[in-house]
Amino acid sequence: MRSWMKSFLTLRFENVSRLNMTNLVLFGPPGSGKGTQAAFLIEKYNLVHISTGDLFRYEMGNNTPLGLEAKAFMAKGELVPDSITIGMLRNKVEKHPDANGFIFDGFPRTIPQAEALDALLQSMGTEVAGLIALEVDEEEIVGRILKRGQTSGRADDNDEATVRKRIAVYKSETAPVFDYYAKMGKSMNINGLGSIDEIAGRLSDAVDSLL
Ligand code: ADP
Numbered sequence: 001m002r003s004w005m006k007s008f009l010t011l012r013f014e015n016v017s018r019l020n021m022t023n024l025v026l027f028g029p030p031g032s033g034k035g036t037q038a039a040f041l042i043e044k045y046n047l048v049h050i051s052t053g054d055l056f057r058y059e060m061g062n063n064t065p066l067g068l069e070a071k072a073f074m075a076k077g078e079l080v081p082d083s084i085t086i087g088m089l090r091n092k093v094e095k096h097p098d099a100n101g102f103i104f105d106g107f108p109r110t111i112p113q114a115e116a117l118d119a120l121l122q123s124m125g126t127e128v129a130g131l132i133a134l135e136v137d138e139e140e141i142v143g144r145i146l147k148r149g150q151t152s153g154r155a156d157d158n159d160e161a162t163v164r165k166r167i168a169v170y171k172s173e174t175a176p177v178f179d180y181y182a183k184m185g186k187s188m189n190i191n192g193l194g195s196i197d198e199i200a201g202r203l204s205d206a207v208d209s210l211l
Contacts, residue, residue, distance in 0.1 A: 021126040022101035028134035031141035051105040077165030130210045131181040134192030
């Protein structure tokens with residue numbers, strides 16, 4: 001095959017495959033069950049799971065400069081600055097150029113993070129397919145997180161004031177991300193109460209409606 005023809009076909013193929021990526025934002029307050037449900041969704045739809053909370057905990061566990069920088073913010077229930085978080089996320093996405101798609105869990109948590117994610121995906125010829133929010137009321141999530149804190153070893157799960165601070169940050173800085181994608185017709189709400197299987201069923205219906 002002539003080389004120009006080959007590069008044309010390769011280019012076409014790459015564009016098609018990337019446009020076919022399914023990129024989901026799994027959204028909701030702390031303790032709403034995003035991590036649990038992400039594990040189910042990555043299996044079912046063969047996606048790569050990126051949890052910024054898990055990435056930060058990994059860095060902290062290894063005492064890397066990034067982990068040490070993030071630690072103080074996390075312990076107080078505050079967000080790690082966007083400049084740090086966005087760079088870390090970009091590195092992780094770029095490690096999976098052949099993914100079928102991504103599930104973003106705990107990201108984007110601010111409007112600048114959402115804008116950075118859109119720009120990154122656009123540079124790859126793809127986009128966010130949809131944002132699915134798990135709806136759970138505040139008293140339920142406080143109870144769930146404090147219970148998780150008894151076994152998770154997460155300092156930020158053990159103290160009620162820190163948990164409430166995370167919820168307040170969610171309301172002020174993160175909830176606007178729902179509206180940001182809603183303006184593009186991409187945001188959906190799912191009832192986050194019920195058994196893990198019931199919620200997984202609702203999520204599957206939501207994802208299927210995007211495919
Ligand atoms: P949860 O959803 O239970 O709050 P996460 O594991 O998603 O737990 O996040 C834990 C902490 O990590 C957050 O409180 C915050 O300090 C930090 N963090 C995680 N993701 C982000 C993000 N996208 N931007 C800024 N900080 C983040």
